[in-house]
Amino acid sequence: MTPPPVTLALSGAAGQIGYALLFRVASGEMFGPDTPVRVRMLEHPDALAAGAGVALELQDVASPLLVDVDVTADPRVAFDGADVAVLVGARPRTAGMERADLLSANAGIFGPQGAALNDVAGAGIQVLVVGNPANTNAMIAAAHAPDVPRERFTALTRLDHNRAVAQVALRAGVSPRDVTRVAVWGNHSPSQYPDLRHARVAGRAALDVVDRDWAEGAFIDSVAQRGRAIIAARGASSVASTATAVIQHSHLRRHGVPDGDWTSAGLVSDGSYGVPEGLVCSFPVTSVAGAWRVVPGLELDAFSRARIDASVAELVAERDAARALGHLDPVARSGARPA
Amino acid sequence: MTPPPVTLALSGAAGQIGYALLFRVASGEMFGPDTPVRVRMLEHPDALAAGAGVALELQDVASPLLVDVDVTADPRVAFDGADVAVLVGARPRTAGMERADLLSANAGIFGPQGAALNDVAGAGIQVLVVGNPANTNAMIAAAHAPDVPRERFTALTRLDHNRAVAQVALRAGVSPRDVTRVAVWGNHSPSQYPDLRHARVAGRAALDVVDRDWAEGAFIDSVAQRGRAIIAARGASSVASTATAVIQHSHLRRHGVPDGDWTSAGLVSDGSYGVPEGLVCSFPVTSVAGAWRVVPGLELDAFSRARIDASVAELVAERDAARALGHLDPVARSGARPA
Numbered sequence: 077m078t079p080p081p082v083t084l085a086l087s088g089a090a091g092q093i094g095y096a097l098l099f100r101v102a103s104g105e106m107f108g109p110d111t112p113v114r115v116r117m118l119e120h121p122d123a124l125a126a127g128a129g130v131a132l133e134l135q136d137v138a139s140p141l142l143v144d145v146d147v148t149a150d151p152r153v154a155f156d157g158a159d160v161a162v163l164v165g166a167r168p169r170t171a172g173m174e175r176a177d178l179l180s181a182n183a184g185i186f187g188p189q190g191a192a193l194n195d196v197a198g199a200g201i202q203v204l205v206v207g208n209p210a211n212t213n214a215m216i217a218a219a220h221a222p223d224v225p226r227e228r229f230t231a232l233t234r235l236d237h238n239r240a241v242a243q244v245a246l247r248a249g250v251s252p253r254d255v256t257r258v259a260v261w262g263n264h265s266p267s268q269y270p271d272l273r274h275a276r277v278a279g280r281a282a283l284d285v286v287d288r289d290w291a292e293g294a295f296i297d298s299v300a301q302r303g304r305a306i307i308a309a310r311g312a313s314s315v316a317s318t319a320t321a322v323i324q325h326s327h328l329r330r331h332g333v334p335d336g337d338w339t340s341a342g343l344v345s346d347g348s349y350g351v352p353e354g355l356v357c358s359f360p361v362t363s364v365a366g367a368w369r370v371v372p373g374l375e376l377d378a379f380s381r382a383r384i385d386a387s388v389a390e391l392v393a394e395r396d397a398a399r400a401l402g403h404l405d406p407v408a409r410s411g412a413r414p415a
Numbered sequence: 416m417t418p419p420p421v422t423l424a425l426s427g428a429a430g431q432i433g434y435a436l437l438f439r440v441a442s443g444e445m446f447g448p449d450t451p452v453r454v455r456m457l458e459h460p461d462a463l464a465a466g467a468g469v470a471l472e473l474q475d476v477a478s479p480l481l482v483d484v485d486v487t488a489d490p491r492v493a494f495d496g497a498d499v500a501v502l503v504g505a506r507p508r509t510a511g512m513e514r515a516d517l518l519s520a521n522a523g524i525f526g527p528q529g530a531a532l533n534d535v536a537g538a539g540i541q542v543l544v545v546g547n548p549a550n551t552n553a554m555i556a557a558a559h560a561p562d563v564p565r566e567r568f569t570a571l572t573r574l575d576h577n578r579a580v581a582q583v584a585l586r587a588g589v590s591p592r593d594v595t596r597v598a599v600w601g602n603h604s605p606s607q608y609p610d611l612r613h614a615r616v617a618g619r620a621a622l623d624v625v626d627r628d629w630a631e632g633a634f635i636d637s638v639a640q641r642g643r644a645i646i647a648a649r650g651a652s653s654v655a656s657t658a659t660a661v662i663q664h665s666h667l668r669r670h671g672v673p674d675g676d677w678t679s680a681g682l683v684s685d686g687s688y689g690v691p692e693g694l695v696c697s698f699p700v701t702s703v704a705g706a707w708r709v710v711p712g713l714e715l716d717a718f719s720r721a722r723i724d725a726s727v728a729e730l731v732a733e734r735d736a737a738r739a740l741g742h743l744d745p746v747a748r749s750g751a752r753p754a
Contacts, residue, residue, distance in 0.1 A: 095654075095655060096435070096438070096655070098655075099435070099655035099656065099658070099659055100439065100442075100444075102659070103439075103444060103659060103662075105439075105442060105444065125648075126649060126650060128648060129645065129648035129649030129650065129651075130649060132644070132645060132648045132649070133645050133648075133649060133653055133655065133656050134656075135578075135581045135585065136574065136577055136578045136581055136641065136645070136653065136656040137577055137581075137655075137656050137659045137660075138577040138578075138580040138581040138584065138591035138594075139591065140590050140591050140592035235475065238475055238476055238477040239474075239475045239477075241477040242474045242475055242476075242477040245477065246474070251479050252477035252478065252479050253479035255477075302475065305471070306468065306471060306472050306475070309464075309467060309468035309471045309472075310465060310468025310469060310471070310472060311465060311468065312468075314472055314475065315434075316434060316435070316437075316438035316472065316476075317438065317472050317473075317475040317476050319438070320438055320441070320442060320476045321476075323442075
């Protein structure tokens with residue numbers, strides 16, 4: 077029996093990450109080999125023609141899974157009835173741009189998108205923000221969607237998680253499948269804290285396999301600076317690895333994380349681990365019945381506490397700047413969806 | 416039980432098609448979710464640094480399937496023990512370039528690659544040429560590999576096949592899964608003949624569903640000119656749809672084409688359907704035990720015969736030009752592999 081179709085709304089859909097993602101959606105990698113998908117490509121008006129070109133090329137894989145592909149510049153059209161929204165399109169930081177300018181430019185994107193999600197998205201809408209600053213963009217979107225449960229808003233840190241797993245596997249000379257319980261805490265930025273305190277390598281404590289100096293120094297830097305290293309090596313940013321992480325994030329949420337392991341995702345904090353409520357912060361997570369859960373009860377030693385606090389301080393500063401600019405002003409419930 | 420690893424050699428691996436393909440290989444889409452893969456990226460010396468950047472980013476998906484990823488400019492290193500070679504890197508035609516120049520530039524790539532495949536590839540090597548002119552490049556590679564069975568050399572026409580299926584599905588208002596037995600004959604060029612004479616649409620003869628004028632006119636043009644249409648619409652060539660077709664070609668060869676359907680592939684002609692022996696020509700094909708078979712016994716009416724003959728005439732002209740330039744001179748068996 078064919079499962080019901082999933083409606084995927086993708087912003088920045090004509091960009092490189094969108095292009096890397098959509099053909100894998102068409103092949104069933106994101107929602108399963110039998111699940112039909114309705115694709116709603118959301119783009120800036122200037123990029124609608126490019127989006128239409130991508131939609132045209134998508135026809136050429138003759139995928140039986142693609143029910144339809146629409147391209148629009150209107151979030152209220154793109155998000156109408158959407159089950160999953162992947163928000164890639166964002167205003168990147170350019171030379172000479174102040175943080176306040178960056179925040180405002182992105183608030184101008186993610187605020188209206190949050191409002192549109194609030195009013196027209198499907199009842200089970202799940203939102204994944206990829207466009208940077210991803211955590212704060214997700215917070216702003218959530219702030220404009222008072223009727224959508226907080227836990228539906230996430231920021232992508234699965235890429236950081238994968239990078240951390242990969243570096244440990246390389247260091248230990250094992251397969252990535254033997255590296256479990258890595259955690260990425262904090263902001264998807266160079267302040268993030270990839271944490272091996274609870275990680276396992278082929279069943280042993282990671283810190284008994286890789287040395288502690290590395291785990292507390294070069295490892296953290298290599299993961300936090302990896303985006304820059306890829307740009308330097310490739311002459312282009314991390315596109316396909318981001319698309320892979322989006323697919324995995326979505327898949328792990330729906331099908332669960334393998335027993336004994338966890339992944340990382342930016343969630344709206346409920347105060348867990350002392351992270352101020354309402355910040356979108358990366359935590360180690362599992363998924364139960366399609367909903368993310370922060371892994372509970374992990375002991376944080378002084379080193380971990382200090383690293384997490386430093387990244388959270390950055391998130392607090394971003395939040396305060398967004399608040400000062402009015403981007404987090406209370407929004408009335410629209411009543412468009414049930415409480 | 417884990418299957419034995421597949422060694423994939425990919426030329427032009429740092430290019431856009433390589434980039435679109437490799438991350439899908441890493442996710443198991445090409446060789447299956449449990450099959451480990453050794454990736455050998457073959458690149459021009461000028462692109463080795465870019466290739467190394469792609470290899471670095473491939474680490475970041477933490478795929479348990481990627482056993483190792485090497486980057487080299489030496490075909491004898493890249494093809495050593497290879498099970499599958501996907502040859503994407505080619506010299507594109509540039510403004511003012513004569514056909515002889517184009518043929519010679521590509522013979523300088525595909526001749527030595529054929530010789531290297533002959534001497535060092537794995538016993539079961541399967542070669543798929545994607546770089547244009549794909550058919551003649553495949554013929555030149557095969558000519559330099561006298562010890563490798565002819566039927567192991569193929570040129571990609573699955574993309575044309577998919578485009579044809581998609582256009583029929585759009586025209587008939589059905590899912591692509593309901594369109595079967597499309598055939599693409601001839602050269603992977605605007606002379607190709609996408610053929611609906613034997614095609615089925617939801618169990619009915621395609622020509623009873625779509626009108627014959629369209630099937631003999633606009634349909635053929637739209638498929639044959641699709642690459643150009645995508646470039647016009649997208650401002651870039653067909654990258655991700657090509658990568659999808661490569662994955663499907665490989666998958667269909669190994670696992671077979673669904674019963675009652677076929678696909679299209681450029682094979683070294685054994686004289687079937689009057690196509691001169693030795694030309695690499697697209698035929699409707701199935702796959703039996705991992706080997707391509709031309710679909711036998713199809714009746715060709717005068718229209719089909721004329722269209723096939725026209726495309727074959729182009730292949731003959733390419734062959735004769737390559738021969739005149741010495742690119743098809745007999746190569747002695749190296750004795751490097753059993754007869």
